[in-house]
Amino acid sequence: MPFSDSRAVTRSNIRVPRYFSFWRTVYSHGWCSLPPFVVDKESHELRRLLLLSDGTLVYSILREASTGIRIRAESPHTLTSSQRSEVRAQLRSCFRLDEDLSDFFAVVHKDRRSRWIRSSGSGRLLRAPTVFEDLVKMMCTTNCSWGLTEIMVQNLTTKLGEEFPGGVFSFPTPAKLASCTEAFMRKEIRSGYRSTYLIEFAERVASGKLDVEFWRKSKLSTVELFEEVRGVKGIGEYAAGNLLRLLGRYDYLALDSWVRAKYAEIHHGGRKVSDRTIERAYQKYGTWRGLIFWYEMTKDWLNQKFPF
């Protein structure tokens, strides 16, 4: 645990919007169990090593507070005001605090089946500080078990990330990932056939040929943006649909084997149904359908303090 007397500590508080739950956001999907995110279940904290734009590493520890989110930021030196601002900006982005969901909350409030989403403080899906990290992780979820995804991401951070005293690691930069050989990726990261896709993607980002961070504020239509995301080798329909959710676009259901089985269990007694049937059922929710679908599939997590 990276505590040290020589460490500079900054404490602050982030105000949160209406209809927000810290833990419902942390457990909105599996990202909180992939490093650099770590949930400390004993101290009820979310921890994460942040890499600032000037290269400074900041170990952030977040707790739920009555006034919002309480942050303890540990760093090798006292943070400047611009560094403190960047820490807060990265965390605000992770928690989607600046995303306007008023229309979404109005839609779910009108729908008896979905009303619980607003009242439970759900609606904001946790994401990484960068689109690069979200996409790399998304690629690591394809065609494998969740356990293997955790192994790949763990290896990416410990073997390619920056180390902070105390044994925690940041997520690797595009340049660091781009410098890897395929053999290294296969042997050390265990990313298998995804290795060439990951390296190629990192090279495009590191060289500036592909600006994925711009996707969060892109004015492209959702269909156009979906196609652009699909242009990354290794990202198919499922991964692109899921990534779009983390970009604030919710038109796609991002069907994978887990949600297909879950939908069949909830609505058809476990009997398999076609993707078209699922899509038809959520058509009425318009551009919010992907978000409402996801929360309906994970509603049973609501009753668990730590769903996973």
Add this chain to the structure above:
DNA sequence: GCGTCCAGGTCTACC
């Protein structure tokens, strides 16, 4: 302990 089979998305080649 070893071998075999299977699940999991995406890409590519082929029809």
Add this chain to the structure above:
DNA sequence: GGTAGACCTGGACGC
């Protein structure tokens, strides 16, 4: 445009 097979790993299972 649709489909089959390959890709790779961990886990389950049988021996």
